[in-house]
Each structure stands twice: as structure tokens, then as C-alpha cells.
Amino acid sequence: MSVYVASLKESDIDRIIEIETTSFSMDVRESKELYLKRISLFREGNLGFYKDQTLLGFFCSELWLYKERYEADRFTLNGDFETYHNKNGKELYISSFAVDRKYRNLIKGKVAFDLAVKTLLNKFNLESIILLVGQNWVAAHSIYNQWGFKEIYKIEGFFSNPNADGETAIIMRAKLPQFG
Ligand SMILES: CC(C)(COP(=O)(O)OP(=O)(O)OC[C@H]1O[C@@H](n2cnc3c(N)ncnc32)[C@H](O)[C@@H]1OP(=O)(O)O)[C@@H](O)C(=O)NCCC(=O)NCCS
DSSP states (O other): OOOEEEEOOGGGHHHHHHHHHHHSOGGGOOOHHHHHHHHHHOGGGEEEEEETTEEEEEEEEEEEOOOSSOOGGGGOTTOOHHHHOOTTOOEEEEEEEEEOGGGTTTSOHHHHHHHHHHHHHHHSOOSEEEEEEETTOHHHHHHHHHTTOEEEEEETTOOSOHHHHOSOEEEEEEETTTTO
């Protein structure tokens, strides 16, 4: 069976944390509890990329009630899912996205991103997508630029480990229907 996308399951949690650990530097890793909450409260928006039973990567999201500009604490790592996720929200916030480097021969990040976003565009009545990206996360930038995401503002000093991530976080947004 080829790679497919499906909702994450609670039983994936150890693999999720393994991928989180190998994909993100220590200061930007999020907790097991938060991933479990995301899965239980918004299963349709928290997707995994699978080959057979193996989880290759994940794409986590929330629905937010649109604001032109959010306060910086919205984007705090290990942030409070329940406060901001709203099933009537038309802005998709991508809270986490990674593909295990050892499986990128099976699915490239850009193909995974396409699959996940298109799955969610089919499910929800979205008007825009927002995300936070580290200034040094080159592959992620390339994917988001190709999708038409534009920088809307920066959060200086967001990361505490500037060697790995730079110190600046960039908030990017793409407005529909530019996705076509
Ligand atoms: C982000 C991530 C999913 C992308 O997956 P990937 O398989 O590495 O990315 P792809 O191979 O699809 O590359 C996408 C583009 O970036 C380019 N790219 C990848 N790594 C690059 C690098 N180090 N330098 C320059 N360009 C790079 C690729 O050439 C490709 O460009 P193209 O579309 O013009 O061919 C993966 O790198 C990852 O999990 N990273 C760690 C977590 C992370 O940063 N998540 C993003 C959160 S915002």
C-alpha cells in the first residue's frame, strides 16, 4: 500500500514523540499531553502520514476565529489548545508539521503538506491558513513560499536556542482562494 493520510490515533503517541524529538530542537518540542489533547479534541485536523501501519510524519492543526493579528502568546509552544480552537473558526492554524527524516524517501515534506492541506480544504470551510516558522527552517520556508504563504509579522526572541532555530519566529498566512 502506498503512503496515505489519516487521522492520528492515541496509539500513535510514542511514534509522534519520537518524530518530534528527531525533528525539533529541544527547546521547541511539545509535550505528549498536548499531542494527546489535540488528537482527542480535533481528530479530523490532526493527521498522520502512514505506510502500512508505520507513522512517517504528522500535521497538526486547529481552527481559529479569524483576527488580523493575534497576540504573540497565541503561538506559545505547548500552548493551550482548548482556549483557541473553535469548530466555527475559518482560519486553520498549523500547530505542528514534521516528516521523519528516515522516511523522507517515502514521502517528501512538500508532498505531505499538499496531502494534508488538501484533505482539510475538502473537509472545512476555510478562508485562510496561518503558521509559525523558525527563520532557519529552510525546507519549511520553501514549502510555504510555494503555497503562497506571506510573512505577516515576526516575533523576535521567540526561540531560546538561536544556534538551531535562529531567535526569530515568523508568522505566515495564506488567504484562500489563492490555493485554487
Ligand atoms: C519541514 C519538513 C516536513 C520538510 O520535509 P522535506 O522532505 O525536508 O522537504 P522537501 O524535500 O519536500 O523540500 C521542500 C523544498 O525545500 C528544499 N529544501 C529542503 N531542504 C533544504 C535545505 N537544507 N536547503 C535548501 N533547500 C532545501 C527542497 O529542495 C524542496 O525544494 P523544491 O520544492 O524546489 O524541490 C521536514 O524538513 C521536517 O520535518 N523538518 C523538521 C520539522 C520542521 O521544520 N517543521 C516545520 C514546522 S513550521
